[in-house]
Amino acid sequence: MxxxxxxxxxxxxxxxxxxxxxxxxxxxxxxxxxxxNPLPTVVVLGLLDDQILLIKRGLEPRKGLWTLPSGFIEKGESPENACLRELLEESGMTGQIQQLIGVYHVDSSLYGDLISLIYYVHLDPGHPIAGDDAADAALVPVSQVTDLGFVSFNHAFQQFIANREE
Ligand SMILES: [Zn+2]
Structure with missing residues (x-):
């Protein structure tokens, strides 16, 4: 940095x-x-009918990677509002926050220390349309997701799946 x-x-x-x-x-x-100080970020684990919303990153770090929508919390904004705003900006989709899956500390080579709040969002019916800094967006069957490219995202995803199968 x-x-x-x-x-x-x-x-x-x-x-x-x-x-x-x-x-x-x-x-x-x-x-x-x-x-x-660490910068606060939000991450959207959005589901619709056993499909997970993924975006293709249009910006570094990890440009071109298919992963979860995410972004920085803006001044004056609650984490929940930031989560739903990033969802809308990157995919054109809306939804309801169901649960905070976890809070993660990440050392980003580009941004330095980050705190990531990862939310489970139940998506409203619709089709994703990539926007903002997403190059593409898609709903992918949960069973086909193996790697989300970031340790914290993978951890949250595995935790979410484990809780769901209990
Ligand atoms: Zn001075």
Whole structure:
């Protein structure tokens, strides 16, 4: 991940030092401290009649991979709203959140630390149409899904299947 070199408040060069129990960048001129926190993301495990909604990623990381719709929570937005918004933007579909499957910590080479909230969504009847940063979208029989490309997604999917078969 790229690091800030200059203070975003006063443009003075940042220094790295021991601040509040960690190595952090800070500004010696205006006392700005660059806290680096995980970014919150939402992931949609959407099902309709034993089919799972997959999108083909149009952006890095893992461009071209078939996987679950996902995205960042925007300022002022609840995780649930972000989940349904990403669903609509990437696939044109709507649905109802049934359950939070899990919360995962991910170290992304592109974005740094992420916290992923993975939701099970019951999809309303319809056909997916790829939009936003999805290159394609499809409903795929659950039995045909073997790898969703990300450890956290696979873990959530396996957990979901195991719970469903109990
Ligand atoms: Zn400053």
């Amino acid at each position: 790229a690091k800030y070199k200059y203070c975003p408040l006063c443009a003075h060069p940042l220094q790295v030092g021991w601040v509040e129990s960690r190595q952090r960048s800070y500004c010696p001129q205006c006392d700005f401290i660059h806290y680096e």
